[in-house]
Amino acid sequence: MKNDDAELLWLDEQHEVTASELLELSGLSAEELEWLVEAGALKPIRRVPAAVTQQSNAWCFSGQCLIAIRMVSRLKRDFDLAPDALSLTLVLLERIRMLEQQLQQKNSQA
Amino acid sequence: MKFKDYYEILGVSRTATSDEIKKAYRKLAHQYHPDISKDPAGEEKFKEIGEAYATLKDSEKRAAYDALGSHPSGQEFRPPPNWSGSQGGQSYSFDDIDLSDLFANFTGRRQGEQHHGGHRPIPGQDYELAIQISLEDAYHGTMVDLNFTVPEYDNQGQLKRVAHTFKARIPKGVSHGQKLLLRGKGGKGANGGKNGNLYLNIGFIAHPLFRVAEHDLLIDLPVTVWEATLGATVKVPTLDGPVNLKIPAGMNSGKKLRIKDRGLPKQNQAHGDLFAVVQIVVSPNPSEQEIALMKQVAEISSFNPRVHFGLDTTNEK
CATH class of the missing domain: 2.60.260.20 (Urease metallochaperone UreE, N-terminal domain)
Known part of the structure; x- marks a missing residue:
């Protein structure tokens, strides 16, 4: 089946996005992304070997995190969030995601 | 084009200071922002609020908006001749566009003229669509028809809202709540700007068994x-x-x-x-x-x- 030539990206834990994809897709700046990693709010899966890319922050992230990163990016844009608020929001969003996942699992077992 | 009263949307007077506008916006944004509001109408409401604020927070845009005059909300109107927003060789078919498209473009041209003496590339907008598929479709993979409208420039450089319709393949292996990204399938970019992306939120239709x-x-x-x-x-x-x-x-x-x-x-x-x-x-x-x-x-x-x-x-x- 032809996919109408669109490039399809799975946004989940089984797939990776690179730091540059994350920046491009979320609208965050490189400084903001670095801060999120530095603050421990965002955990890279791994670092791409320097031979593959020349970028200093050649991290790879779970495709799943793009959803939350886009949300904090929108909140930053619409509420002028400071970097601290950005990282705290991301941590809380991840906690909500985990709880929702657990709740969904419990409900479907019922 | 239908008139929207941006002052009324933010609940401020036409003489409000920029601080008053900002405060009113933030209060409403807390209430209706789609990422935090549980109000199902929040998204539509916030779009209006954001649109009003984007125009009124910028002094040049606010002046251009004020120059449109005051009309009852929802009334059909056309910008007066020689309106500042319609200068620069860009022509509009005012019937097909939305007031927000007019002001989004207004920024683009103004900044373009300042920095490059031409048109600044404007990236296309991202869109999110919720797609409900059956378990049978999730099991075998499926093609879905996607329909939504996006603002686009035609060959004459006119801005119009056009229907965006195409088929997308939902591959085997998606789960309930799966997010997929279709690159370049959002709104079209202008002046060489990249096309926006389309985010699909996949949900499963409840199965009887x-x-x-x-x-x-x-x-x-x-x-x-x-x-x-x-x-x-x-x-x-x-x-x-x-x-x-x-x-x-x-x-x-x-x-x-x-x-x-x-x-x-x-x-x-x-x-x-x-x-x-x-x-x-x-x-x-x-x-x-x-x-x-x-x-x-x-x-x-x-x-x-x-x-x-x-x-x-x-x-x-």
């Missing part, structure tokens, strides 16, 4: 008292056709029987499992003979399923 637990499926399996007692082989539906399932003797309600690899497909070719959850069901209208036989069982059986209550049962009838 199967419940979903990640890639596993559950099905309630009603069994008779004698099937549960004696064991049986019964036909169970799966998303890939019926299978024969052996029910071992002595099954209780709530017991789960695993049917391997008959759940939803995963991305790595593997499948989840299907679990049949045993439910002992009694006949709603037993025949006289069935009742008589049951009475016989009741008389000869010494089985007490409530022995753990630790109660004296000699007077039970």
Whole structure:
């Protein structure tokens, strides 16, 4: 089946996005992304070997995190969030995601 | 083009200071921002609020907006001749566009003229669509028709809202809540700007028989008292056709029987499992003979399923 030539990206834990994809897709700046990693709010899966890319922050992230990163990016844009608020929001969003996942699992077992 | 009263939307007077506008915006944004509001109408409302604020917070845009004059909300109108926003060789078909498209473009041209003496590339907008698919479609993979409208420039450089329609493949292996990104399938970019992206939120339509637990499926399996007692082989539906399932003797309600690899497909070719959850069901209208036989069982059986209550049962009838 032809996919109408669109490039399809799975946004989940089984797939990776690179730091540059994350920046491009979320609208965050490189400084903001670095801060999120530095603050421990965002955990890279791994670092791409320097031979593959020349970028200093050649991290790879779970495709799943793009959803939350886009949300904090929108909140930053619409509420002028400071970097601290950005990282705290991301941590809380991840906690909500985990709880929702657990709740969904419990409900479907019922 | 329909008029929108941006001051009214933010609940401020036409003479409000920029601080008052900002404060009013923030208050409403807390209430209606789609990422935090539980109001189902929040998204539409916030779009209006954001649109109003984007224009009124910028002094040049606000002046251009004020120059449109004041009209009742929703009234058809056209910008006056020589309106500042329509200079620069760009022509509009005012009937097809929205006030917000006009001001989004207004920024683009103004900044472009300042920095490059030409048009600044404007990236296309990102869109999010929620797609509901059946479990059968999730099992086999499917094509879905996507329809939404996006603002676009035509060959004459006119800005219009156009229907965006195409087929997208939903591959095998998606789960409920899966997010997919279709690159370049959002709004078209202008002046060499990249096309926006399209985010799909996949949800499963509730199935009359199967419940979903990640890639596993559950099905309630009603069994008779004698099937549960004696064991049986019964036909169970799966998303890939019926299978024969052996029910071992002595099954209780709530017991789960695993049917391997008959759940939803995963991305790595593997499948989840299907679990049949045993439910002992009694006949709603037993025949006289069935009742008589049951009475016989009741008389000869010494089985007490409530022995753990630790109660004296000699007077039970």
